[in-house]
Amino acid sequence: MATGIRDRVVILGMGCSKFGERWDADAETLMVEAFAEARADAGIDTAEIDAAWSSTCQEEISVGKSSIPMASALRLDYIPVTRVENQCASGTEAFRAAVYAVASGACDIALAVGSEKLKDTGYGGLAQRTRGRVNDLYWANYSAPGAFAQLASAYRAKHGVDAGDLKRAMAHISVKSHDNGSLNPKAHLRNRITMETVLEAPMVAEPLGLYDCCGVSDGAAAAIVTTPEIARARGKDDLVSVKALQLAVSNGTEAQHQSWDGSYFATTRHAARRAYDEAGISNPREQLSLLEVHDCFSITELVTLEDLGVSPEGGAVRDVLDGFSDAGGSVLCQIDGGLKCFGHPIGASGLRMLYELYLQMTERAGERQLEREPRFGLTHNLGGAPHANVASVTILGKHEG
Amino acid sequence: MSELGIVAVGAYVPPLRLSREEVAAANSWLNPGLRSLARGERSLAGWDEDTITMAVEAARSCLEGRDRSRIGRVYLGSTTAPFADRLNAGVVxxxxxxxxxxxxxxxxxxxxxxxxxxxxxxxxxxGSDEEILCLAAERRRAPAAAAQELVTGHAGAAVLVARGPGLARLVATRSLTVDFVDHFRAADREFDYQWEERWIRDEGYLKLVPRLVGNLLESSGVDAGEIAHFCLPSPIRRVADQVAKASGIPEASVRDQLADGCGDSGAAHPLLQLASALEHAAPGELVLVVGFGQGGDALLFQTTDAVAGAHGGTVEASIARRAPCTYPRYLALNGLLKVDRGMRAEADKGTALTAAYRHSDLLLSLTGGKCEACGTHQIPRTAICVNPDCRALDTQVPHSFAESRGRVATWSSDSLTFTPDPPAYYGQIDFEEGGRLLMDFAGVPPEGVDVGTPMRMVFRVKDHDPQRGFSRYFWKATPALEA
Structure with missing residues (x-):
């Protein structure tokens, strides 16, 4: 019987590059930036790393395939290095691999680095590219915002929500994230915005306007993990440990079977349920206080609050408009500014979210530092489109072992 | 020879409409003479419509409710078939x-x-016991400010024929072949080159067509005065009337040119007029159809009592559906104006012909599967059933969704993704029999769609590949008129 990952692996160090339109940087530059910070934080030498995982998603516009670019950039010591890709959960996948490697006993110290160089396309938004030779023959011609906008249409229909109310709740989400991001020196976008700005912005994919969409940027983040015993032996106390690591992947049911109504993420619900079991959480609305959810679009954050069981079904609009997930609210959401302000260098995002939880739990979050130390923090990634996607839920907390 | 007849007719006029007045006004600096043509609207194929897709739509209207397995042959007549070497009729x-x-x-x-x-x-x-499907469709192009830009229209027509009298029995046919070159288009050229209209009228239409019609009537012993419906496309003003007069056909018999809402649809037009005539004709009437070009073909029919069954108004209904298109948008959609499509348009639209062939039943006839174990429909067809309570292996038999109805389950209109005619509408379609597919939408009206909107399927161009000159096709969902 599997016992789960809870409290078997802790974070030894983390790092995060400055996110943004890094015209100065290659993907490799960003990897080194995040890695150097993580290595210094962990207090280790490169030679002490037993294995590493590199995550990138759109490798065709940045580093190319394989783990060689990262192994070379970081001058890793001929250790096993593997490149992973699982859409927007890629960064979390690299972390999961490193954590599992330590938990298995195969490694004492493992490294995960997520990176993405998106701003070499010449235009805004994600790259327009092939979805595969067969898929290109019949898949609808959708962009990322158009794919996620589908949620809004189904959500309105299911819950009888007025289009204007939903649009205002979505706008509130973006305004809140910009407020939070303005305090974060590593965020790409640090400006505050108003409800009017969001509501009057040009439409990208009905009902998502420009400010309902996250930024597109370059960035990298890194984690070095080990066992609690090794961390303590190296003089670390106040350990942040992994409480749950779950992933759920669509199997075509949502895309092909009418049992799914299009208004939520089936995967997130599966992953969250398993993650709460693994972490020992019975009441997420009460027990969670810090969320980094996959706010690629405002509507994604809104329905994810329900999928995570934090807001009641059909209740996220009310919660959001009541300020439930604002900086002063009950369950803080995107306290670092989220994808909205960091942008979404795909391979890096999952690790960037974990970095914020780690900073908050080690009281190094600067102006954003929460007064009340969170017992649990949750990160969530959602890759693909609502009808076919990968969802990850990771929970960190103070080590209790 | 046993009796032959028309079993059914069909038509498709694409809904986009271009105002001739707008075109004439825009080009008045260059060609003030266009004013004389500035009446009504012409039809226009959408960016994702071509001769193949319009022929398919016309055929579907013709074959509605009919058993398609009785069809033994299909002919596709057009001067604008998208492929010079790939069987266009085979795609249809x-x-x-x-x-x-x-x-x-x-x-x-x-x-x-x-x-x-x-x-x-x-x-x-x-020579056959089978039904034969005759299709014609045309998507002719004209240079900006040319008279043809105003005169021509895009459309498709379908005529199903077989042994037996049907709606109209075939009385006689006649052809005339002379190398009269009123216009031509070399194989490697984009546009027609046309000679003086007065000469085309006097030496062409007014001499060749009466000769052709005279030969036909003489051989069949029919008096021209008995013809009740005369179908001759008239790209030159009033030329059909003049031909009728010269041939002794009553002027009142000259069929409407379908100029307003359609325009001269080239090879398809005589058949479109024929379909329109049969949709109005009384039993026992004579219908004469002439196609003009390097001489011409003439076919004489007599309607039967069954013709009342053809009064579906397909042609009129097709013309009545209209979606206005501005002149600049028309120019851009037809490659007559170089517009900045943005860098997203640079994405490679190459088709793997191997993959397309493997999936040809999905791509051509929207064929998915039905699980024989649990009855669940799904598309695409896969090895393991999608029903979470079934998941049986290798139990799916082919099931086509092409004639299925569905409803919008989710949707958006996307201004970011590259499409030649933004915004791109798409969403999940839940089919009536079960099954779901995220599909591109076509023909979305200005008021849009919403969750629950009933949709039908249409065969369209999925992507043009400008690099290689290939067009790939797939089905899209379009709002269905509620019955």
């Missing part, structure tokens, strides 16, 4: 789900290709 046959043993022929080379296809169809029917 696939989209219609005709049986694999069907014979398929492309006919082109002249605007009379539509009537020539109809002649060929009757020849085939004479």
């Amino acid at each position: 046959a696939g989209a219609l789900g005709l049986r694999e043993s069907v014979s398929a022929f492309d006919l082109g080379g002249s605007l009379r290709a539509g009537t020539s296809a109809l002649l060929a169809a009757f020849d085939a029917a004479a």
Whole structure:
């Protein structure tokens, strides 16, 4: 019987590059930036790393395939290095691999680095590219915002929500994230915005306007993990440990079977349920206080609050408009500014979210530092489109072992 | 020879409409003479419509409620078939789900290709117990400010023929072949080159057509005065009336040119007029159809009592559906104006022909599967059933969704993704029999769609590949008129 990952692996160090339109940087530059910070934080030498995982998603516009670019950039010591890709959960996948490697006993110290160089396309938004030779023959011609906008249409229909109310709740989400991001020196976008700005912005994919969409940027983040015993032996106390690591992947049911109504993420619900079991959480609305959810679009954050069981079904609009997930609210959401302000260098995002939880739990979050130390923090990634996607839920907390 | 007749007719006029007045006004600095043509609207194929897709739509209207397995041959007449070497009629046959043993022929080379296809169809029917499908469609292009830009329109027409009298029995046919070159288009050229209109009228229409019609009537012993419906496309003003007069056909018999809302649809036009005539004709009336081009073809029909059954108004209904298109948008959609499409348009639209062939039943006839174990429909068809309570292996039999109805489950209109005519509408379609697919939408009206909007399927161009000159096709969902 599997016992789960809870409290078997802790974070030894983390790092995060400055996110943004890094015209100065290659993907490799960003990897080194995040890695150097993580290595210094962990207090280790490169030679002490037993294995590493590199995550990138759109490798065709940045580093190319394989783990060689990262192994070379970081001058890793001929250790096993593997490149992973699982859409927007890629960064979390690299972390999961490193954590599992330590938990298995195969490694004492493992490294995960997520990176993405998106701003070499010449235009805004994600790259327009092939979805595969067969898929290109019949898949609808959708962009990322158009794919996620589908949620809004189904959500309105299911819950009888007025289009204007939903649009205002979505706008509130973006305004809140910009407020939070303005305090974060590593965020790409640090400006505050108003409800009017969001509501009057040009439409990208009905009902998502420009400010309902996250930024597109370059960035990298890194984690070095080990066992609690090794961390303590190296003089670390106040350990942040992994409480749950779950992933759920669509199997075509949502895309092909009418049992799914299009208004939520089936995967997130599966992953969250398993993650709460693994972490020992019975009441997420009460027990969670810090969320980094996959706010690629405002509507994604809104329905994810329900999928995570934090807001009641059909209740996220009310919660959001009541300020439930604002900086002063009950369950803080995107306290670092989220994808909205960091942008979404795909391979890096999952690790960037974990970095914020780690900073908050080690009281190094600067102006954003929460007064009340969170017992649990949750990160969530959602890759693909609502009808076919990968969802990850990771929970960190103070080590209790 | 046993009796031959028309079993059914169909038509498709794409809904986009271009105002001739707008075109004439925009070009008045260059060609003030266009004012004389500035009346009404012409039809226009959407960016994702071509001769193949319009032929498919016309055929579907013709074949509604009919058993398609009885069709043994399909002819497609057009001067604008998208492929010079790839059987255009074969794509149509696939989209219609005709049986694999069907014979398929492309006919082109002249605007009379539509009537020539109809002649060929009757020849085939004479020696067969099967139904023969004759299609014609045209998406002609004209340079900006040319008179043809105003005169022509895009459309498709379908005529199903077989042994037996049907709606209208074939009385006689006649052809005339002379190398009269009123216009031509070399194989490697984009546009027609046309000679003086007065000469075309006097030496062409007014001499050749009366001769052709005279020969036909003489051989069949029919008096011109008895003809009740005369179908002759008239790209020159009033030329059909003048031909009728010269041939002794009553002027009142000259069929409407369908100029307002459509325009001269080339090879398809005689068949479109024929379909329109049969939708109005009384039993026992004579209908004469002429296709003009390097001489011409003439076919004479007599309607039967069954003609009342053809009064579906397909042609009129098709013309009545309209979606306005501005002149600049028309120019851009037809490659007559170089517009900045943005860097997203640079994405490679290459088609893996291997993959396309493996999935040809999905792509051509929207074929998915039905699980024999649990009855669940799904698309695409896969090895393991999608029903979470079933998941049986290798139990799916082919099921086509092409004629299925569905409803919008989710949707958006996307201004970011590259499409030649933004915004791109798409969403999940839940089919009535079960099954779901995220599909592109076509023909979304200004008021949009919403969750629950009933949709039908249409065969369209999925992508043009400008680098290689290939077009790939797939089905899209379009709002269905509630019955």
